[in-house]
Amino acid sequence: MTPFPSCSIPPEDRSGPGILLGNLSKQGNPMTPTHEPIPRPAKWGVYSTWPEEGLHNVHPEDYWLAERLLPGNRIFQRSDLDDDYNLLIYGRHQVRVRPTLWVETPEPPFKLGEQVEVRSQLGRLTPQIARIHQVLWNPRSRRIEYELAAFGRKIPGRFLIADLRSTKRMAGALSLLGG
Numbered sequence: 001m002t003p004f005p006s007c008s009i010p011p012e013d014r015s016g017p018g019i020l021l022g023n024l025s026k027q028g029n030p031m032t033p034t035h036e037p038i039p040r041p042a043k044w045g046v047y048s049t050w051p052e053e054g055l056h057n058v059h060p061e062d063y064w065l066a067e068r069l070l071p072g073n074r075i076f077q078r079s080d081l082d083d084d085y086n087l088l089i090y091g092r093h094q095v096r097v098r099p100t101l102w103v104e105t106p107e108p109p110f111k112l113g114e115q116v117e118v119r120s121q122l123g124r125l126t127p128q129i130a131r132i133h134q135v136l137w138n139p140r141s142r143r144i145e146y147e148l149a150a151f152g153r154k155i156p157g158r159f160l161i162a163d164l165r166s167t168k169r170m171a172g173a174l175s176l177l178g179g
Contacts, residue, residue, distance in 0.1 A: 042079045045104040046137045047088055047097060059085055059096035066095050073137045075105055075144065090135075108135050108144050109161055116164040118148070118155075125163060130155055 047070060049057055058066040069090060076088040076095075085096040091112035110116055110132050120127045133154060134147035145158040 040080055042077050043104055044075055044077055044107045045102050046073050046139075047076055047078075047101060048103055049097075049101045057098040057100050062095045062097075065093060066097070069093060069095060073139065075108055075135045075137050078102065103137070103139075105137050106144065110146060110164060110166070111135070115167045116146075116148070117167050118159065119163055119165055121163060125159075128155075129167065 055063050076090050079087050081087040086099045088095045112132050114132045118128050130148035130150040133149040136145045138145050148155040
C-alpha cells in the first residue's frame with residue numbers, strides 16, 4: 001500500500017506534469033476539475049470601433065445601443081460574459097461586444113453619475129457641485145477627462161482628475177443636485 005491516495009484526475013486530463021487549474025466543482029471538491037473559464041478581473045478602457053465600420057463585433061440585440069454609445073472615447077468597464085462576447089458597462093448601459101479593438105485605460109477615480117466638487121484651482125475654475133456626465137479618454141494626452149452637469153445643464157469644458165474632489169464624505173450636506 002502506498003502512503004498517498006491515488007489521484008482522482010480523469011485519464012484525459014493527465015496529459016502533462018503540474019497541477020490542473022480550474023474552478024471548484026459544484027460539490028466543492030477541489031480534485032474534481034471543471035472546464036469553466038476563470039473570469040478575468042474587470043478592466044477599464046475604450047472600445048474603439050465605430051458603427052460605420054460595421055456592427056459585426058456587436059451582439060445583434062445590442063445594435064441600437066451600440067450606435068449611440070460607441071462613437072467616441074467613453075471609458076467602459078469590461079468584464080467577461082462568455083466565450084464570444086465581453087460586457088461593456090457605461091453607467092446603467094450595457095453592450096455585448098466581441099473582444100476586439102480594446103484600448104485599456106486606468107480605472108477612473110470618479111464614475112458616471114457621481115457627485116463631485118469642482119476645485120477652484122487658484123481661481124482658474126468656478127467652484128461648484130456637479131455630477132459626472134461623461135467619462136472620456138483623451139488619446140493624445142493619455143489621461144481621463146470628465147464632462148460635468150449641474151442642475152440638468154452641461155458645464156462647458158472638460159475637467160481633469162486634479163480639478164475634482166469627491167463629495168462622499170459630505171454626503172448629506174451637499175446633495176443639492178437631487179438624485
